[in-house]
Amino acid sequence: MFQQIKTALVVFSSLALVACGGGGSSSSGSTAANPMAIAVPDALTVTSGTPLSFNGQASSTAGVITNMYWQVENLTLSANPLTAVTNADCKSIQKSTSGAEASCVLQVTPPTLLTADYTYKFTLNAVDVKGNTVKASTTLLVKQEASTTANPVAKVSGNSTATSGDKVSLTCAGSSGTPATTGEPYSYQWVVSDAAGTTVTLAPTDTAATSFTAPVVTAATALKLQCRVTDDKQKVGTATQTVTVAPIIKPTVVPISYSGGTVAAGATISLDGSKSVKYDVNGKVDSSTPLFYYWKQKSGPPIEIFNAFSSVASAALPKFMDTRTAFVFTLNVSNSVITSSGFSLDPIAQLDVVFYVDPLTPISLVSYTPVQVVLTGSAVTLKVDAPSNTGSNIVYYSWSQITGTAVVIAGASTGNAGFIAPSIPGTLVFRATGSYQPITVANPGTASIDVIVTVQAPVVSK
Numbered sequence: 001m002f003q004q005i006k007t008a009l010v011v012f013s014s015l016a017l018v019a020c021g022g023g024g025s026s027s028s029g030s031t032a033a034n035p036m037a038i039a040v041p042d043a044l045t046v047t048s049g050t051p052l053s054f055n056g057q058a059s060s061t062a063g064v065i066t067n068m069y070w071q072v073e074n075l076t077l078s079a080n081p082l083t084a085v086t087n088a089d090c091k092s093i094q095k096s097t098s099g100a101e102a103s104c105v106l107q108v109t110p111p112t113l114l115t116a117d118y119t120y121k122f123t124l125n126a127v128d129v130k131g132n133t134v135k136a137s138t139t140l141l142v143k144q145e146a147s148t149t150a151n152p153v154a155k156v157s158g159n160s161t162a163t164s165g166d167k168v169s170l171t172c173a174g175s176s177g178t179p180a181t182t183g184e185p186y187s188y189q190w191v192v193s194d195a196a197g198t199t200v201t202l203a204p205t206d207t208a209a210t211s212f213t214a215p216v217v218t219a220a221t222a223l224k225l226q227c228r229v230t231d232d233k234q235k236v237g238t239a240t241q242t243v244t245v246a247p248i249i250k251p252t253v254v255p256i257s258y259s260g261g262t263v264a265a266g267a268t269i270s271l272d273g274s275k276s277v278k279y280d281v282n283g284k285v286d287s288s289t290p291l292f293y294y295w296k297q298k299s300g301p302p303i304e305i306f307n308a309f310s311s312v313a314s315a316a317l318p319k320f321m322d323t324r325t326a327f328v329f330t331l332n333v334s335n336s337v338i339t340s341s342g343f344s345l346d347p348i349a350q351l352d353v354v355f356y357v358d359p360l361t362p363i364s365l366v367s368y369t370p371v372q373v374v375l376t377g378s379a380v381t382l383k384v385d386a387p388s389n390t391g392s393n394i395v396y397y398s399w400s401q402i403t404g405t406a407v408v409i410a411g412a413s414t415g416n417a418g419f420i421a422p423s424i425p426g427t428l429v430f431r432a433t434g435s436y437q438p439i440t441v442a443n444p445g446t447a448s449i450d451v452i453v454t455v456q457a458p459v460v461s462k
Contacts (some may be wrong), residue, residue, distance in 0.1 A: 035061040036134040040124050045141040046110060051084070054106040058126035058134065064099035067127040070106045072120065075139070079118040084109040102126070108140070114147035152177030152186060154229040154239035161244045162214040165252035165279070167350045168243055169211045170202075170225055177231035187230045193240060194224035203260065203352040204326060213255060213351050214245045218283055221245045253278045253291060255333040255351035262356045266319035266393065269355055271295050273331045274311040276349075293331065294338040298352060300327035309338070319393070320437060321359040329353045363395060363434045363447040364388040373454045374421050382409070382417040382451055384432040397432060398439040402450065404428030413439075421455045428453045 038058040046052065058065055068090040074081065090104035106122060123137040153176045162168045174186040190202045190210045198215035200223060208227075215221075226240045256275040263269060273293055280286045295305050295313040307313045317327065331353060332338055335346040342348070367384050374380050386395045399412040405424050411417040415432075422428075429452055433445035 034132055034134060035130075036126060036128055036132050038124060038126050038134045038136045040122070040136045040138045043139045043141070045143065047143045047145045049083070049110045049112060049146050051107060051109045052140070054108070054122055054138065054140075055103060056106065056124035056136070057101070057103045058124070059101045060126075060128035060130075060132060061100070062132055063129035065095065065102040065126055066129050067125075068093060068102055068104045069125050070104070071123040071125065072106075072108070073123070075119040075121050076116065079116070079120075080111040080113055082108050082120065083111050100128075110140075110142040110146050112147065114142060114144045117144055118142045151235045152179070152229045152231045152237040154227050154237040156225075156227050156239045156241040159242040159244070161246060163246045163252070164214050164216040164248045164283075165254040165349055166214045167211055168214055169209065170227070170241060170243075171209045172227035172229065172239065173208065174229035174231070174237065177229070177235055177237065178233045179231050185232075189228040189230070191226050191228065192223070193226040194222075196221045196223055198223070198245075200225075204328065204354040206326075211352055213349070214243070216248065216252075216254060216279055216283060217245050218247055220247070248279050248281055248283055251278060251280050251286060251335075253333050253335060253347070253349045255331045255349050257331050257351055257353050259329075260353045260355055262358060263317065265321045265357055265360050266317060267357075268314055268316045271305070271313040271315065271329055271331070271353060272311070273333065273351075276311065276331070276333045278335065289335060292334050292337050292344070294340075294342070296330050296332065296342070298328040298330045300325055300357075303327070305329070317355070317357050319360065321357055323359060325357045327355045327357060329355075360393055360436055361388050363436065365432055365434050365447045365449040367432065367449055367451050369451070370449070371452045371454075373456060375458050376421050376423050376425060376455055378421045380419055380421055380453055382419070382430055382432070382453075384415050384434070384449060384451075386415075386434050386447070393436055396435050396438050396445075398445065400431050400433070402429040402431050404453075405455075421453070425455050425457045428455060 040056045041054050058068060070088040072085055072088060086107040088106060094103040120140045121137055123135055125135040127133050152174045155173045157171060172188060179186055188206060188208050190205045192200045200212050200215060202210045202212050204210055223243045223245060224240050226238055229237045254277055255273060257273045259270060259272050276291055278286045293309060293311045295308045301318055303315050305313050305315045331351045332348050334344040334348045336344045338344045363386050365384050365386055382399060389395050397413060397415045399409050399417045404426055405422040407419040407422055409417050409419050429450055431448055431450050433439055433448045435443060435445040437443055439445045
């Protein structure tokens with residue numbers, strides 16, 4: 001009977017060890033000091049969330065194995081716990097007839113969400129009837145790929161068709177990934193993965209929705225546009241949409257603009273649609289009739305567009321921006337006059353143009369004489385500078401007195417002010433404020449620095 005149990009134990013142990021990556025570490029053979037021996041599977045690395053079994057075995061030449069248990073440790077800081085741990089207390093155990101040999105199987109399931117590679121340590125402990133103890137450890141490395149939400153999923157609409165000159169709209173949606181639990185937003189990027197020899201300009205490229213004007217082709221042409229969704233752990237998911245463009249079947253106006261890009265706050269931008277063309281049914285440029293234009297702002301803080309009904313318009317961007325901001329303009333082109341309401345007797349073709357506006361460099365003020373000691377009645381200079389302003393933008397200044405005997409500040413709206421020290425000794429504190437726009441009650445400025453002036457009476461010689 002013992003032989004049958006022992007044979008079954010050996011077979012079971014061998015299968016478990018193979019499933020877990022082979023034979024594991026074990027203690028040295030029985031000695032006079034410790035008659036016990038123990039073995040656990042080798043360290044294991046997995047890339048899936050499939051449940052796992054770790055078969056540990058112990059034996060003693062001193063008598064019956066009275067207790068076995070597994071200790072589970074998390075070796076990765078802030079790692080999510082294992083989804084399931086079963087039989088860590090070895091309530092389910094197999095023993096030989098004599099009880100001197102025993103086997104305990106630990107069952108674990110990796111976590112469903114990983115933000116990095118996680119490592120866990122499993123230590124099997126065994127005790128025999130004489131009180132002898134022995135233990136051995138193994139590790140489990142769970143790669144982030146095992147996470148059910150390791151990467152976001154990008155979803156685009158199904159494949160579509162268009163005709164040369166059409167405005168094609170694309171949308172993308174992100175799901176899964178770490179924002180599913182953290183609530184952080186996704187970031188999007190659209191790229192042209194295959195233009196099939198044509199020129200395709202997507203605008204904008206960093207939002208879930210984008211558009212482009214179908215290029216002029218002479219035969220049905222398949223374009224491939226890819227959406228990339230990035231979560232807050234920089235994991236990326238992609239999806240590709242195919243748009244098949246058909247040749248021109250009627251005279252078609254195609255809006256074209258090379259405007260757009262990243263510009264500085266306060267810049268005057270050019271909205272240039274002068275390259276727009278009209279094609280006849282044979283795909284030849286038709287310049288026999290003039291085109292009509294209308295530039296309109298689509299998104300971003302409202303600004304005025306100059307010469308909005310010309311092929312080339314312009315606009316002055318705001319100077320004071322806190323964060324990077326996208327300004328989107330739509331170029332409308334038609335064979336007939338376009339009204340300010342966007343109406344035309346002929347079809348209107350549209351193209352979006354995007355400008356990304358970066359804010360000005362934050363102002364930081366510095367005084368090269370932050371602490372001064374002067375004599376009563378002397379002329380005192382208050383000087384401040386804004387070395388962070390490396391461009392040609394004007395910095396406005398304002399000086400005010402914070403404490404001390406009141407004085408009249410000359411040049412209080414400049415970076416180089418001054419006053420006459422009062423006849424009463426004491427400490428005076430002045431504050432300089434800087435801004436890219438005139439400093440008023442409504443605009444108290446964006447940076448400030450204090451200057452301390454100590455006024456002393458002259459020393460009278462005896």
